[in-house]
Amino acid sequence: MVRIKLLILVVLCVITCTVTATELVVSVDGKPIKIIFITPKVIRVIKYQDTIKPDKEELVMIKTPEKVPVKKTERKDYIQFQSPELKVSIHKKSGVLSFFDGTTLLLRERKEDIVLKEGVKQGFLLSNDEAIYGLGQHQDGKMNQRGQHLYLKQRNTEIAIPFFQSTAGYGVYWNNYSATTFSDNEDGTFFSSEKGSNIDYVFIKGAEADDIIASFRALTGTAAMFPKWAFGYWQSKERYKSQFELLDVVKQYRKLKVPLDGIIQDWQYWGVDKKMWNGVTFNNPLFPAPDKMIDSIHQLNAKLMISVWPSFGSKTQIYKELESKNKLYDFLTYPPDPEIKVYDAFSKDARDVYWKHMNKNLFAKGVDGWWLDATEPVMKQRNVSDGIVHHENEVSDMLHNPKNQQTALGDFEIYANAYPLQSVAGIYEGQRNANKNKRVFIMTRSAFAGQQRYASMLWSGDIRASWQVLKNQIAGGVNLSMTGIPYWNTDIGGFFITPNYPKGVTDTAYQKLYVRWLQFAAFTPMFRSHGTQTPREIYQFGEKGYWAYDAIEKFINLRYQLLPYIYSNAWEVTAAASTMMRGLAMDFKQDKKTWDINDQYLFGKSLLVAPIVDSLSNTRQIYLPKGTTWTDFWTGEQHQGGNTVVKKAPTDIIPLYVKAGSIIPFAQKQQYVGEKADETLELRIYTGADGEFSLYEDEGDNYNYEKGISSLIAFSWNDKNKSLTISKTKGEFPGMLKKRRFHIVLVNQSKGTGAQMSASFKAVEYSGKQQQIRF
Template sequence: MNKRIFLFSLLLTGTITTSWSQSFKQTPNGIKTNIQSMNVEVQFFTPRIVRIIKSPAGAATKSASLSVIATPQKSTLTVAAQHNELTVRSSALQVKIDKNSGAIRFYEVKGNLLLQEKENGTRFAPGRDTGSYEVEQLFQLSAGEPVYGLGQHQQGVLNQRGRQVQLKQNNMQIAVPFFQSVKGYGVYWDNYSTTNFKDGIDGASFQSEVADAADYYFIYGGNADKVIAGYRQLTGQAPLFPRWTFGYWQSRERYKSQDETIGVVRKYRELGVPLDGIVQDWQYWSEDESYWNSTEFGNPRFPEPRKMVDSVHKMNAHIIISVWPSFGNKTKIYQAFKERNMLFGDFVTWPVNQNVEVYDAFNPHARDIYWSYMNKNIFSIGIDGWWLDSTEPDHLKEKESDEAHKTYLGTYRKVRNAYPLIHTGGVYKHQRDATDNKRVFILARSAFAGQQRFGTMMWSGDVQSGWNVFRKQISGGLNLSLSGLPYWNSDIGGFFSGRNYPKGVNDAAFHELYVRWLQFGAFCPMMRSHGTDTPREIYQFGAKGDWAYDAIKKFIDLRYRLLAYNYSHAWQVTARAGTMMRALVMDFAADEKVWNIDNEYMFGKSLLVCPVTDSMYTGRKNGETTVDLQTIKKQKLYLPAGTSWFDFWTGEKLQGGQEVEKETPVDVMPLYVKAGSIIPLSPLQQYAGEKKEDTLEVRIYEGADGNFTLYEDEGDNYNYEKGKYATIEFVWNNKAGTLTIKDRKGSFQGMRERKTFNVVLVNSKNGTGMEIPRQVDRVIHYTGKTAVNTIRP
């Protein structure tokens, strides 16, 4: 046997001493050792996911993770102990530990370096909590290697190289200590305290205020989708939202009576503008802030809340309602928390200078109480979902005593970033316990790693109305998706409009901003109009024939035409750890030109979206707004290499790998379709489910082979978890010109056995934009059995 290398299989436990001159202990999933008075543990969760734990010798054992719910699987591992390093190898990875510093390097199995810790890059200092440490871990990234993620931060950049980002929850920042690289790996730093990410000449690092160990997970996928799949394998899969949530939502801060709320839905139905969701914002409880967030309808303008909900349902719409984690001191729920010492005391939250306190969501008994009031007063009357506002929660006028406040899980300083995870998790779990007949839908302002498992849709917070702010939403949403959280949206038009647009909907300049933001919103996981200072309903922008009104309706209609496409992609999120809103690097990583593009993205696997984020048709002159819609402007955008592209609006086919200019009249946003795409288009309808979709238009974009899986189920219950759903796979053979529709898999109650697919080969004369095709190339009557159909002779 070679005396310098000792190989063995990790089948037994024990302590091994070799010429590596260190002692290490085998564990069922890796090894433990001590280097330079530092405990080091390598723990394989899967062959592609490795947990690294480092702590000072004698430090307390780290408690169970709040985010990671997976347990290590049995993997076949081998260890090679050499003079200078120890290597633990799985079928996919090699993890090497330096004997002198404890620094770790990660290689794929063929020996290519993926990531390495800096030598002496694990640093511990006394923390501000008794017995805790301030911990920093430095990594050495490759030159020019882009990394993405860290949650949602409104800095207007996609690539986080060279950036300093504070990971601390607040109104418009979502803190997720996770990044992934174009090289196909990701790093999740498992810590809930305020954390700083910094990338500079010393390396890239996570530094956290409170910890008992440096604890992180290295995930190797080979590409972004597989990295995200590994992340969700650790932290939980995203359940499927109700189908209706992929329609259009109308909201306002705020509808001040039940008649007003009902009236908005009625007006949309009268106008023939599709609508699925209405949102009831705050103060339905009372306008006396002492009754803040009572969870009860105490406002006399809402005398019959059940009737309000029933009226919305009778018009085939749904309603969600605002509920906060803070409570006025005259509410019953406040008293219940107060009696049990479950409040945060003088922690200043919104509304300021009122007797309002935040509850300790970390306490499971507090979460029980929270749900009991929501269930009795709100859920019981038929409310369809939750707008959990201020899920950070709002923390104003921060004091050191706030940070030291003892929660159920330790100081607030230690766990603060996990508040939205625990808060939304309590609501999700309690509703799941209550019924399987209605899927949980939560709209939340903040999030943390793992929150995707709690049926949560995030939004970007109370952003200003403005073009620069609008553009920053794109990279913010994309980085959140790259952080493994798949559902995100923003307030269409910006929340605060009064500063830049004091005349609101009476200002054509606001009309232009709103129209362009709404076009972007049509290609976000949730399409939701909301804001303060000025109302946003479509009829506030004129009537049919007015440019803003017509452009708004056009894109709401397009949203409904894409229902089958969007819902099928939502199923991929649930079943395959997919991502709907996709930075270009996810699908075109080999094209370096896309690495830093922050204003384009893929929506699903087929549609390239480039929002217009500059004013083109309105201006200011002598303090008044001018409008010129006659001079058509253009937008530049890049089409990724490796495929060809079709202009969705004109059918023009273009080669990838080039910058193009697209004419962008006010009702057109650049939208391109990847060659080889198969896109099902639903019939236009006033709400999701109005039409049974027995007949679908199926557009095929030639130039490459392609496939698409159409997903259907009962729409708004959890029977899909019991296998009650159906999928139909479409396969396009570009060379043969054939479309194969495979056997339907599965079934569900109410499923239509027969379908008609009107197949259209898209070109510049047919199958473009919102137009009804001039020609259907093949009508296929599908009965659930495989059939090969010749589309192009």
């Protein structure tokens, strides 16, 4: 017997009617299925075991369901509900749900015949002719996630996000925070979670990848805008052992005139006593005057990011305060010591205590950004044969049974994967309350769905230095980006260099790997050098004139010249739910050859990046997606899409191709963000198609942009008429340039190529009014 109940309903339905409903409940064999139309193309499905009651606190989804007009139709075998965008049908006997776009089947549930003793499982039937992406960050180098068997549990180098999107035009978010297994095989596609009594998932219809991500971000939160200086170059290592060493690095970069925007202080600035672990204060005698140190960094026009962990030693003030509130967990963390405990990030009180100490001891002294390390805090470290260090959550490593470990919300195992979301939220909200005028910038090792709303920059964890690991970063970063979290980076050169490169930076083989890694990193959202066992500063690679030094300097400079393009793309991420690091299938889904390319991607929608990931060759094959013309960034040579080209790339070149119709602003070289106003920009136009680009600018480091205090200049290229239209400036902000000059270059094999400014251009004086330039 099937029973139907429509909530928020003011009319009775007989067979077919149109209603305005938020929630619909269908009972199959006495078990209720709730269908919530959150928007016309986003549906949440909850299958209850008996009565309608939640099995967890909602942490991820923040959007209030809209009042969606829904048409109900009942037939012999099924009931269907249809919004203006999406139709869902429920088979009366089996309870199986199917999702349609008009008459086109997008996805159907698999009738599950496996009963779990504990936890929940749901299967789906995907067609053979679709690729899927997402599921977080994984280190296997696989782009298309079909055929995968993945254990989704937060670990060092592994980021668990139970969301995937399909080339068939939909996405699925599995709304469960416990450890989950994802499996795709000949029997179906499954999510199976260790904890939970209710099956809970969200189906999203989207014609393109950007549409799916936009709906998922609308559901889970808009990506925050980082300060502009976050997109410059960052130097780090494990670790700077004194404030004098730290300051000297910044001074060396300024002396060498190599651009630098940030320096990072890793652990033990609090001292070496484990009982003082992560005291969230400068307690190390080698940092005797942190206030003056930070002031000096700022006077050198650089920013400081600092490492903070979620665990604390027993002698620290923060430990004592959290202990008094019973807000510490009783399980082993890293470093494994019974005197070091993790705080309960699911407690608002505990998050407030955490931020209070960070604010008083670090933020008030001028710290600019946060490196929240080990945000998957239950860890055991072990080395494995794939060259990656994993930290796994294992029951045997607990001091107490994890089944008895309670959080402020309930059983830790029910909520474990959402730990980084909650921990990062406390810092984001704390800083925003403490200072309305300084943007939050957080780098963290782990994430869960929705974390983009808390100014999170992810990194790929403690990876080892090898060419295969370098290659695997590409698919890992792209798949993470396709879960809706747009900001990601990696330790340039790999965190650990042994056993492959025991001589470190003096080894020419390592230098080659490092340079290739840095070239790749220049085209990721954050550009950051970090690692242990060998230093990474540019001057460690020799002097100017040495190939490694020159290549590093070249790409740091190129990064700064591309900052107008990068920052404008960052605005698109916030304002239009765009994605900066893009799998080829996001923009070229119709070209099936792009579906499983794991060593190329788009940086923004214009630049195709094909890193060198092979130690044996400076030449590689590159597939250029069909449907457009591509221009070699370095030579200006044009190629038709749908073809594979062979590119020679000496050690100071990374293969880059620009899509026809692209307009890329190219800035002058500078030593740090804001050193020079962009009074003169080179506009490179890549002909062969019409194109548009909007140059976004604002004050760079406050939240006035949320009030619309910013500016946009739109550029439109008409390829047939060979004309460029520059729009009237929209918006304004304090300090905005009133007049500027654009050097406009139509790129060909003789000009507008490579990292140098073109000597041949058409100069245009611009004062904010619309104008058209013909060629």
